[in-house]
Amino acid sequence: MDLNRVVIVGASLAGLRAAETLRNEGFDGEVVVVGAEPHRPYDRPPLSKKLLAGEWEPDRIHLRQPDTFDDLDVEWRFGVAGAGLDPSAGILHLTNGTDITYDGCIIATGAACRRLPEQSRYSHVHEVRTLDDAMRLRAEIADGGRHVVVIGAGFIGLEVAATARQLGNDVTVLEGAPAPLIRGLGEEMGAAIGAMHEARGVTLRCGVQVDRLHDDGVLLAGEDGAEGELIEADIVVVGIGVVPATAWLGDSGLQLRDGVVCDETLNALDVDGSVVPGVYAAGDVLRWPNPLFAEEMRVEHWTNAAEQGAAAAKNLLAAAGRGAGAPEAYAPVPFFWSDQFDIRIQFLGRASADDAVEVVLGSTQPNEDGTVKFLALYRTGDRVHGALGVNAPRWVMKMRGQLMEQASWHDALAHAATLA
Template identity: 40%
Template sequence: MATADELRRLVVVGGSAAGLAVAEEVRRRGFMGEVTLVDGEPGLPYDRPPLSKQLLAGEWDVERLLLRPQEQFDALGVKHLPGATAVGVDPTLSTVTLADGNSIPYDALVIATGARAAHPRSLGAGLAGVQVLRSLPDALRLRGDLSRGGRLVVVGAGFVGAEAAAVARGMGVSVTMVDPLPLPMVNVLGDEVADMLEQRHRAAGVDVRCGRGVTEVTSEGGRATGVVLDDGSVVEAATVLVAVGARPAVDWLAGSGVPLGDKARDGADGVLCDANGRACENVWAAGDVAAWFDPVSGRHVRSEHRLAATEQGRAVGAALMGAETSGPSLPYFWSDQYDLKLQSYGATGRQMTFTVVEGSLASGRFVGIYGHRDSEGRRQQVDGVLGNGMARALRTWRQAVVDRVPWPAATPTAAVHTAEAPAL
């Protein structure tokens, strides 16, 4: 493996938050060699979370999405290749092959290609009026479609689908949201919070069809006209947004020898890495594409959250320069929907125990905690926290997650102010 002293040519594939963080970190630590950023998209690297929020709503312009303005990006001294697509890597020869046939040699390679939105052919792939929402062109196209009116059908009630539905309602667009799961975002939030979220969507006028699947996208003249649900009902649509998840962008790595995970076999897909992001000799990965080994759980974990992408990129940059790195930070996500700004730290999920410790779900101002149970069904510690509208309490319970505080003996708000839980 190339040491920090031997590192002369660093190639980063992916103009993502993770990829940019790698470049910035090595420069910050004094790397004077060549940094090449292979970026499959045109233009400067930009932030993705606002695509389904502020940009789609027309509140932000494109310039505000840039991760760094032109002058700051230029100051990094990076050889930027916008619109260049990597199609292969040879770890033996230490080269990356581009779609135009050129090869780029490297001493160290960082894979930061992120993930691509899933779009099954059964859900109208290729039809006009049917799209996904993952890139800037996707968001601009959807914003244009919504401005022309007509019903939007959102297939999938996860982060992207639920946020896009909320934005569309704010624009006065009629919305139907369909998902085979019983509640929006239920796998991430759990039944209680997801039920509250569904009520918010219904109150805003969204036609929520949870517990239903889509069997067909109808069309006329090559353009979508609606969707058929598995109960036989038909929902007319001017636009269909398919938001059924994303897959790590690893197709270009097939047959390369870079270790790739399979969910059924390894518990995680993406590029399999050690706890510091190293995949194999002189090859690293960070961001949505990377499945880092978690020593606590003993398994590989892929995190599709914005903060994790930046922190992993910084950690890889530090490791490339021979610096000690700390383990993965606390997972964090946020979601803006209507007047809600849901924020979460740590682990959350439908299979975990959940209880409100501050405020109430009915009011919309609350903090709730999540915990796993042991083999005997006992709750052991606070593993995650989620809240809205109670920033101070949320910060306090975030620290409880960091400190792995034991699960409170009693859960009403007045009862959690004990030695077992932080006083608010």
């Protein structure tokens, strides 16, 4: 196909990496990047940590310096979002009423926070997804002395809880599941992380259901439909997960199922399962079959967004005959990390509810100095499925080769033993 103009929808990490890769691979046509926020691409992980704590200012989280953006020779359109896509005509409709024609398109619109009913009614209720979200919450918690209630004990919720507590606020975390972080780490390891939060002064209440928001805090669900307990709060932070930003693609003919469904090369599929020429996706918005794990997945973490942005751009060029070789399957070992208090959590691979988990090095119990360090492995059948490290970066990263090779459980245990 002719490839003279590529439009990237989403001025995110994935979108930036896609633009950079197009230029680094020698593409000399037009590149247009459309971003819904007014800001140039910035790093999201610090939003719930360094930036929220006031240790960093917004200019510290910019992904590139201004002169680097200029060197890319890219047209940036900020403060406008995609409103619709017509792949057959090669047209992107924008929310400001204008259109952009394209030969190639990379969808990198990310995800948006799940919200509670009537959430926008309450000025004391916050979410943390954007730079502006984080700055508004920072102004509320910076001086300490407030009671902050966090709804949701996922990674963002616990990061916000840790930051708020370190700033001198009283913090209560409400979670409907039996333990924190179940989706990412499973119940046993999630409970271990939860215990570390409790040891640092966070009140953690699992197995509770939120009925609704309240002017004075959060109302829990009672029994048999009765009104439950009121958890009073000065500030409420809703951290109940995200949904991929695909609503604008409803009439596009693309296959949408908790994300833009793509093939192994990140090429978007239509509703009949056929590839859509010239349309690729990257980042939180994308669902694809990872051949390494023989599993369809959607990954919401930094490393994946960065690597997929580059992979989508390379495969778009290859499909157009503008790159080296043919499009390649995207088959990574997923990786994410999270900093909470003095706890560095790193995870390689996947965790599922059916996985067996074994701590193979260190212990989930605090050392004499109060710190915790351990490596846990996750098993599916007779294969290692994931590796979790807490304050153990060397141990966990040296398990990556075992996951790449889909090593047997026996071999993975033997390799872990050499790391002690």
